[in-house]
Amino acid sequence: MSTRTEIGEGPDVVERLLATAAAPVAAIARAVRERDISLVVIAARGTSDHAAIYAQYILGTRNRLPVALAAPSLASLYRATPRLANALVIGISQSGRSPDVVAVLDDARRQGALTMAVTNDPASELATAAEHLVELGTGPERGVAATKTYLASIAAIAMLSAALRDDPSDAPALAAVPAALAAALEQEALVRDLAGDRADDERCAVLARGIQYATAREWALKVKELAYVLADPYSAADFQHGPIALVEPDFPVLAVATAGPAMPEMLDLFERLRAARARLLVVSDDQAALAMGDAVALVPGTPEWLAPLVAIVPGQLYAWHLARSRGLDPEHPRNLSKVTLTR
Amino acid sequence: MSTRTEIGEGPDVVERLLATAAAPVAAIARAVRERDISLVVIAARGTSDHAAIYAQYILGTRNRLPVALAAPSLASLYRATPRLANALVIGISQSGRSPDVVAVLDDARRQGALTMAVTNDPASELATAAEHLVELGTGPERGVAATKTYLASIAAIAMLSAALRDDPSDAPALAAVPAALAAALEQEALVRDLAGDRADDERCAVLARGIQYATAREWALKVKELAYVLADPYSAADFQHGPIALVEPDFPVLAVATAGPAMPEMLDLFERLRAARARLLVVSDDQAALAMGDAVALVPGTPEWLAPLVAIVPGQLYAWHLARSRGLDPEHPRNLSKVTLTR
Numbered sequence: 306m307s308t309r310t311e312i313g314e315g316p317d318v319v320e321r322l323l324a325t326a327a328a329p330v331a332a333i334a335r336a337v338r339e340r341d342i343s344l345v346v347i348a349a350r351g352t353s354d355h356a357a358i359y360a361q362y363i364l365g366t367r368n369r370l371p372v373a374l375a376a377p378s379l380a381s382l383y384r385a386t387p388r389l390a391n392a393l394v395i396g397i398s399q400s401g402r403s404p405d406v407v408a409v410l411d412d413a414r415r416q417g418a419l420t421m422a423v424t425n426d427p428a429s430e431l432a433t434a435a436e437h438l439v440e441l442g443t444g445p446e447r448g449v450a451a452t453k454t455y456l457a458s459i460a461a462i463a464m465l466s467a468a469l470r471d472d473p474s475d476a477p478a479l480a481a482v483p484a485a486l487a488a489a490l491e492q493e494a495l496v497r498d499l500a501g502d503r504a505d506d507e508r509c510a511v512l513a514r515g516i517q518y519a520t521a522r523e524w525a526l527k528v529k530e531l532a533y534v535l536a537d538p539y540s541a542a543d544f545q546h547g548p549i550a551l552v553e554p555d556f557p558v559l560a561v562a563t564a565g566p567a568m569p570e571m572l573d574l575f576e577r578l579r580a581a582r583a584r585l586l587v588v589s590d591d592q593a594a595l596a597m598g599d600a601v602a603l604v605p606g607t608p609e610w611l612a613p614l615v616a617i618v619p620g621q622l623y624a625w626h627l628a629r630s631r632g633l634d635p636e637h638p639r640n641l642s643k644v645t646l647t648r
Numbered sequence: 649m650s651t652r653t654e655i656g657e658g659p660d661v662v663e664r665l666l667a668t669a670a671a672p673v674a675a676i677a678r679a680v681r682e683r684d685i686s687l688v689v690i691a692a693r694g695t696s697d698h699a700a701i702y703a704q705y706i707l708g709t710r711n712r713l714p715v716a717l718a719a720p721s722l723a724s725l726y727r728a729t730p731r732l733a734n735a736l737v738i739g740i741s742q743s744g745r746s747p748d749v750v751a752v753l754d755d756a757r758r759q760g761a762l763t764m765a766v767t768n769d770p771a772s773e774l775a776t777a778a779e780h781l782v783e784l785g786t787g788p789e790r791g792v793a794a795t796k797t798y799l800a801s802i803a804a805i806a807m808l809s810a811a812l813r814d815d816p817s818d819a820p821a822l823a824a825v826p827a828a829l830a831a832a833l834e835q836e837a838l839v840r841d842l843a844g845d846r847a848d849d850e851r852c853a854v855l856a857r858g859i860q861y862a863t864a865r866e867w868a869l870k871v872k873e874l875a876y877v878l879a880d881p882y883s884a885a886d887f888q889h890g891p892i893a894l895v896e897p898d899f900p901v902l903a904v905a906t907a908g909p910a911m912p913e914m915l916d917l918f919e920r921l922r923a924a925r926a927r928l929l930v931v932s933d934d935q936a937a938l939a940m941g942d943a944v945a946l947v948p949g950t951p952e953w954l955a956p957l958v959a960i961v962p963g964q965l966y967a968w969h970l971a972r973s974r975g976l977d978p979e980h981p982r983n984l985s986k987v988t989l990t991r
Contacts, residue, residue, distance in 0.1 A: 515721045
């Protein structure tokens with residue numbers, strides 16, 4: 306039961322990271338200020354790529370830093386990387402062994418960029434390649450699907466965002482995340498029942514908007530990896546630009562919508578999906594959104610920039626229980642190995 | 649038959665653009681040099697977002713410019729955009745009426761960024777918001793699915809990349825694209841038959857690596873929009889990090905693989921997919937790749953950076969004929985309107 310256990314470790318993982326990563330994150334924030342860094346480039350793959358999307362939103366809105374998601378194959382395949390000397394280049398990899406992510410960091414450091422590794426393995430090539438290291442410290446992740454390391458990665462990014470500002474409300478908001486995670490875990494019986502109702506779905510769309518877009522991407526990936534359901538993630542805005550053509554009666558839609566400026570548009574979309582008789586499951590901290598379909602309620606009060614840390618947990622639980630309800634073993638997904646060495 | 653007709657206009661569209669856009673593209677390239685621009689930020693949605701992904705690869709590898717894909721909601725929802733004063737900010741929108749794309753350009757221009765609109769409508773808000781305009785000039789696009797305007801958008805980006813270099817081989821390579829497009833259109837009967845064989849697929853993966861990743865994204869979107877098949881696009885690298893778990897015997901996979909450094913990895917993946925008994929359809933200009941499954945051959949000789957212009961055409965034809973083979977009307981996809989005004 307590694308994966309299920311590791312999902313449950315979320316509150317402890319964040320609690321620990323808030324203590325152990327404070328000093329290295331502060332050092333990176335100092336370097337960003339001293340060097341007047343005005344661009345962040347992130348190299349990541351798979352689940353870690355979703356942490357990069359989270360970074361794009363929160364560093365962009367809270368810290369006014371443009372964030373480019375490096376296409377890692379630029380370095381590894383094409384040996385022709387962009388000029389990065391004035392950038393903070395962040396590599397995110399649970400194992401620290403993804404060669405294309407390491408290649409971006411190597412190249413960036415050679416160019417004189419400020420470099421930062423986010424990894425669970427402080428002895429890994431990625432940790433060695435970067436000047437600064439944020440160790441996730443989750444303990445070994447035995448489940449093939451990344452769950453607690455995704456949570457730790459986005460928590461590390463949230464800490465960096467806070468360290469780059471001087472807002473006294475940030476520290477208490479971060480400190481409140483473990484309790485909100487614990488509350489989300491208490492929804493497990495409900496999530497299990499909803500997953501049981503959806504055991505026959507072979508496909509679904511997973512929707513969010515704005516800062517929760519990363520959550521939609523990561524939720525969809527877990528549903529694919531563990532339950533073999535073709536879950537297709539979309540920004541709610543992009544969904545309305547075309548893929549909404551897919552929606553027919555009973556089409557299954559999963560959605561995340563938490564309090565913030567995206568809510569009016571999410572509610573409009575939910576109305577439209579109801580009109581098309583889609584079957585909607587909503588993870589939200591907002592009563593109006595929760596009334597739109599099957600609902601998993603999050604405790605209110607988490608600020609929007611931290612809401613993705615909390616909202617992914619019901620998604621992870623859903624994917625795990627959906628796999629079980631489909632008679633599959635989420636602890637041993639087929640065709641997957643823990644570390645993929647993409648050149 | 650608007651969409652089918654518009655796919656067929658590809659050679660003319662590119663031929664015309666090469667003439668009409670040469671001067672504005674040269675002006676933008678001059679401004680990039682004079683202002684020593686070192687970052688490109690692109691705002692786009694839906695199909696245009698795939699043009700942005702193409703730009704990320706070719707401006708990154710050929711021009712060493714880091715490319716950030718702006719999350720348009722940063723400007724429109726959060727009113728808190730990154731600092732962009734030293735960037736070239738490109739807005740791509742067929743209609744020029746996507747308010748969130750316009751919002752990014754407005755904000756960037758206020759910040760003093762170099763701004764560029766790529767649109768079919770020179771009187772649109774987007775065209776007005778930007779300092780520089782590249783008019784796609786495809787003539788009206790009546791089909792609800794964007795086909796010829798996608799092609800024109802990536803051709804405009806290719807022209808910008810060429811204008812930012814001084815490589816005498818670029819101009820003749822661009823000039824050869826219309827003939828390669830015409831040759832691709834001649835594969836239509838074959839593509840129609842292959843689409844007929846796949847009429848019962850309800851889902852599929854669409855794979856590519858490196859510079860063709862944009863093609864996989866766009867191909868998948870057309871398959872979803874026109875044929876209502878849940879087509880899931882992946883970088884071949886990301887696919888091996890998890891979603892390959894979905895592959896069971898007869899799982900349908902569409903792939904694009906053209907000559908270049910990504911080919912060895914694509915061939916390895918094709919072997920792995922064959923071993924898992926996936927049903928593979930390959931669009932390629934490489935004999936080894938074409939031998940791996942059902943095959944649509946492209947004429948050899950198109951340089952890799954231009955191959956996405958040619959490879960999307962069989963994808964568009966495939967999506968159109970797949971819709972027909974499923975008894976659907978690709979000229980009137982449900983739930984879609986031509987212009988989506990996402991705030």
